[in-house]
Amino acid sequence: MLQLREIQQAFADGIIKGTYHDVAGAIHPGASALRSVALYRRLIRNNYVQALKITYPILSRFVGARYFGLVARGYFKKYPSSSGDLFLYGRHLPAFLTVVQSPPLLAELARLEWACHEVYQAADSPPLSHDQLQTLASADPSQVTFHLHAASRLLSFPFPVHRVWLALQPETPTDEVVDLPLPEQETCVVVTRGDGKVQVTPLARTDYLLLETMSQGVDAAAVERIAIEAEPEFDFPRFLATVLNLGVISGVFVENGP
Amino acid sequence: MSMHNSAPIPAQAGIGLRSHHFREILDAPPPVAWMETHPENYFGDGGASLRVLERIRAQYPLSFHGVGLSLGSTDPIDHAHLRKLNVLIDRFEPAFVSEHLSWSSVGGRFFNDLLPLPYTSESLDHVCARIDEVQTILKRPLLIENITRYLTWQDSTVPEGAFMAEVVRTTGCGILLDLNNIYVNAVNFGLDPIEFLSAIPAQAVWEIHLAGFDHFGRALIDTHGQPVCPEVWGLYQWAIHRFGPRPTLIEWDTNLPPLSVLVEHATQADAILGGCHAAAS
Numbered sequence: 001m002l003q004l005r006e007i008q009q010a011f012a013d014g015i016i017k018g019t020y021h022d023v024a025g026a027i028h029p030g031a032s033a034l035r036s037v038a039l040y041r042r043l044i045r046n047n048y049v050q051a052l053k054i055t056y057p058i059l060s061r062f063v064g065a066r067y068f069g070l071v072a073r074g075y076f077k078k079y080p081s082s083s084g085d086l087f088l089y090g091r092h093l094p095a096f097l098t099v100v101q102s103p104p105l106l107a108e109l110a111r112l113e114w115a116c117h118e119v120y121q122a123a124d125s126p127p128l129s130h131d132q133l134q135t136l137a138s139a140d141p142s143q144v145t146f147h148l149h150a151a152s153r154l155l156s157f158p159f160p161v162h163r164v165w166l167a168l169q170p171e172t173p174t175d176e177v178v179d180l181p182l183p184e185q186e187t188c189v190v191v192t193r194g195d196g197k198v199q200v201t202p203l204a205r206t207d208y209l210l211l212e213t214m215s216q217g218v219d220a221a222a223v224e225r226i227a228i229e230a231e232p233e234f235d236f237p238r239f240l241a242t243v244l245n246l247g248v249i250s251g252v253f254v255e256n257g258p
Numbered sequence: 259m260s261m262h263n264s265a266p267i268p269a270q271a272g273i274g275l276r277s278h279h280f281r282e283i284l285d286a287p288p289p290v291a292w293m294e295t296h297p298e299n300y301f302g303d304g305g306a307s308l309r310v311l312e313r314i315r316a317q318y319p320l321s322f323h324g325v326g327l328s329l330g331s332t333d334p335i336d337h338a339h340l341r342k343l344n345v346l347i348d349r350f351e352p353a354f355v356s357e358h359l360s361w362s363s364v365g366g367r368f369f370n371d372l373l374p375l376p377y378t379s380e381s382l383d384h385v386c387a388r389i390d391e392v393q394t395i396l397k398r399p400l401l402i403e404n405i406t407r408y409l410t411w412q413d414s415t416v417p418e419g420a421f422m423a424e425v426v427r428t429t430g431c432g433i434l435l436d437l438n439n440i441y442v443n444a445v446n447f448g449l450d451p452i453e454f455l456s457a458i459p460a461q462a463v464w465e466i467h468l469a470g471f472d473h474f475g476r477a478l479i480d481t482h483g484q485p486v487c488p489e490v491w492g493l494y495q496w497a498i499h500r501f502g503p504r505p506t507l508i509e510w511d512t513n514l515p516p517l518s519v520l521v522e523h524a525t526q527a528d529a530i531l532g533g534c535h536a537a538a539s
Contacts, residue, residue, distance in 0.1 A: 001413050004380050005332035008364035008373075015369060026376075028410035030447075036409035043408075043479070044371045051370070081368040084326025084339050085301050089370070121302025151304065196306025 002026050015041050016080055048076045048089065055090040056113045058168045059106065074100065087121065090114070105182065108161045115153040115191045116165075116198045122151035125250040132252045136240070139254045141221035146214045147251030151193040154203075154211055160187040162200045192246050201246055206230045207239055211248060219255075267292045267319045267353040267465070269503035270531060271524035273517075274323075274510055280310050282517045287317055290524045292353075294321040294507050301342045311350065321354040321465070321507070322347065323434075327392065328368070329402075330361035330375045330385050340395050347396065354465060354505075356401035356434045357392075359385065359422065376411035377421040386428040393431065401464050402426075403434040404454075406442045406480035418443075419457025432464035435501075437493045438486070438509075442471050442478045451493055460501045468494060468527060469509040483513035486523060495530055503531045 002010070002025070010023035014037040024033035049072040053060045060068045075096050081089045094114060097107035136144065159182040167178045188208035189200050203211070206227060213223050227234040243249055272292035275283070277299070282288075293314060300308055314320075326339060347355060360372040375381045393400055404422060416424070422433060435458065437451075444451040468491075470484030486494075486508070498504070508523040 004376065004378075004384060005364070007376060007411065008332055008361060011373065012364045012367050012369070016367065026412055028412045028414075031409050033409075039408050039474070039477070040371070040373070044369050047370055081370055082366055084328055084336060084363065084368055084370065085298055085342070086326075086370055087298075087301060121305045121307070124304035124308075193305065196309065 011037070011040075015044055016077065045073060045076055048072060048081070051086045052090050052093065055087075055117050056093065056110060058113055058165050059109050061168050062109065062164060063106065071097070071102070087117075090117070105159070105161060105164070105180075108157050108159070109164055112155060112157070112161055112165055112189070112191070112200065115155055116200070119151045119153055119191045119193050120198050122149075122193070125149050125151070127247070128244065128249065128252065133244075135254055136220075136252050141224060142219050143255040144220040145217050145253050145255070146220070146249050147253065148211065148215045148248055149192070149250035152246075152248045153191040154188070154208060154215070155191065156186060156188045156208060158186060159184055160202070162187065162189050162202060165200055190243075190246060190248055192248060194247060206234060207242065210239060211243060214249075267321060267505040269505055271506045271508060271527035272318075272321070273508045273520040273524055275311075275314065276511070276514060277307065277310075278514045279517045279520075280307075283314060284310065288517055288521045290318075290521060291528075292319040292321065292505065294323050294354075294509075296325050297322040297343055297346050297355075298324065298326045300346055315350050320350055320352045321356065321505075322350075322352040323403075323507075324355065324357045325372070326362070326368075326370070327357045328361050328363040329357050329388050329392070330359065330373075330381065331363045332361075332384070333363055333366065335388060335391055336363075337395075340392065344396060347398075354401055354432075354434075355396060355398060356403055356465065358403045358405050359425065360405045372405045374405060374407035374409065374411065377414040377416040377418060378411075379415075382416070382421060382424055382428075386425055389425065389429040389431050393429065399431050401432040401434040403436050403467065404439050405436075406439045406446075408446065408477065408479075410447060417453070417457060419454040423457055423459055423462070426459065426462040433458060433462045434465045434467060435463050435497065435504075436467040436469070436509075437497060438467065438469040438471060438490050439480055441487070441490050441493060442480050445478050452496070455493075455497055455500065458501075463497075463501045463504055466494070466497065466501075466504050466506045467509050468506060468523070481513070482509050482511035485519075486526075491526070491530075494527070498530055498534045503534045506531065 007026045014020045014023045020033050020037040027033040027036055049069055052072045079092045094107050094110040097110055163178050167176045188203040188205055190203050191200050210223055210227055213226055224236055268291050270291035272294055273290050275293040275295040300311055358372045362369050362371055362373055440451045440454050468486045469482045470486055471478045472481040506527045508520050510520055
C-alpha cells in the first residue's frame with residue numbers, strides 16, 4: 001500500500017510526463033489507469049492553456065489558437081505551476097519563447113503582455129496632491145526625488161512591438177493594419193493604468209532614460225542635467241507634464257522637507 | 259465600523275460572481291440574496307477588480323470559495339497563500355470561507371485542479387490536521403466541499419460521505435455540499451447519491467452548490483458550464499427536505515451565460531427553499 005505522499009508524487013509525474021505506470025497500482029482496477037491519468041492530464045492542460053490565454057490575450061490572438069495551444073503545452077512541461085495563485089503562472093513565458101527560438105516578436109510581445117498583467121493588479125496609489133505638485137515647483141531640485149507608481153513599467157524593445165499590441169485590442173477597428181515584419185527600430189514604452197484600464201504609451205528615448213533614472217532615486221537636479229546632456233534643448237517642464245499626466249509618478253519627496 | 263453589508267448569508271439562493279458580469283451587476287444589481295467568489299481572483303495588490311468587489315460587497319453578503327489551498331497535499335501548507343487570503347478576509351468580511359476536500363500540489367508542483375484523496379485513515383488524519391492548522395490561522399471555521407473525481411484509489415476504505423462526516427466531527431468544520439459533484443460521481447462510478455447524503459450529519463451542512471456538467475465520451479465532467487440538470491434539481495429537493503433550507507449557490511464558471519440565466523436558476527432554487535420554509539412553519 002502506497003503512502004499518501006507516494007501516491008501524490010506518482011500521480012504528479014503521470015500528469016506532467018504523461019507516464020502512468022508508477023501510479024497505476026494505486027488506482028482501482030475498475031478504472032483504466034491509463035484513461036484516468038490521461039483524462040486528468042487533459043483537464044489540467046486545458047486549465048493551463050486557458051490561464052495562459054487570460055494572461056496573454058494579444059499573443060494568443062496574434063498566433064491563433066492552434067499555435068498558442070502548442071506553446072502552452074510546451075510551457076506546461078517546462079514550467080509546471082509553482083503556486084495556487086494562477087495569476088503567477090505564465091511569468092516565464094517570454095524566456096520560454098526565447099529558449100525555444102520562436103520568432104523574436106513573440107517573446108517581445110509576451111514581455112509586454114506580462115508587464116500589462118502585472119500593472120493590472122499592482123498596488124493602487126492616490127494621485128499626486130496639490131501640495132506635492134507645489135513642492136515640485138518650489139523646492140531645491142537637488143533635494144527632490146520621485147517615486148514611480150507601482151502600476152507602471154518601463155520597457156524597451158528592438159522594434160515597435162506595441163503597434164501589434166494596440167492593433168489587436170478588442171476595441172481597435174478591424175481594418176487597422178500593422179505591416180510585418182516590424183522595422184528594426186529601438187522603441188521605448190511605459191505601461192500604466194488609468195481608470196483601471198491598462199495602457200501602453202510610446203516614449204521618446206530621452207524620456208524613457210530619465211524615468212529609468214528617476215526610478216533609481218536620483219534627484220531632480222541630476223535628472224535635469226542628464227536630460228540636457230542628452231538633448232541640449234530638452235524641455236523639462238514638457239517632460240514632467242507628460243509623465244504626470246500618464247500617472248507614472250506617484251510620489252515627490254523633498255529631503256529635509258516638511 | 260464595517261462598511262459592508264454585515265448580514266450573514268441567508269438560507270436563500272446566491273450566484274457566483276465572475277468578472278464577465280461585473281458591469282451588468284454594477285449597473286443593475288440582480289435580485290439575489292448573496293454572492294460567492296474565488297478569493298484567488300483578488301490576490302493582486304490593487305486595481306479595478308478589487309474596487310468592483312468593494313462595491314458589490316457593500317450591497318451583498320459575500321462568501322469566499324477557495325480553489326488554491328491544496329488542503330490535502332503532503333507538502334507544507336502554503337503560508338504565503340494563507341496570508342493573502344487573510345488580508346482579503348479582513349478587508350471583505352465574507353460570511354463563509356470554503357475550500358475543497360482535495361489536493362492540487364506536491365513537491366512544489368501545482369496543478370490548479372482538484373485532485374481526489376484516497377479515503378484512508380492516513381488521509382483522514384492528514385487532512386484533519388491541515389484543516390485544524392488553517393482554521394487556527396484564519397481564526398474561523400472552514401467549509402469543506404466534496405469534489406468530483408475521475409478515478410477511485412485502490413486503497414480507499416472509507417465511503418466518501420462517512421469520510422466527510424468524520425472530518426467534520428474531528429475538526430468542527432462545516433460542509434459545503436456540492437450536489438452536482440455527488441451526481442457526477444454517482445453516474446461515473448455507479449454510486450447511490452442518497453447513500454452519500456444519508457451519511458452527512460444535517461447540522462454540518464452550511465451551504466449547497468448547484469452546477470452543471472458536460473459529457474466527455476461516456477463520462478460526465480464537472481465543468482460548471484451548463485444548466486443544472488433535472489436529476490440534480492431532484493437531489494436538491496431531497497437534500498433540502500433532509501437538511502432543511504440552506505444557503506444555495508448557482509455555480510457557473512465556464513461557457514458563461516447572461517446574468518439573467520443565473521438569476522433564473524437562483525429563482526428556481528428559491529422556490530424550492532420557499533416550499534421548505536412554508537412546510538416548516
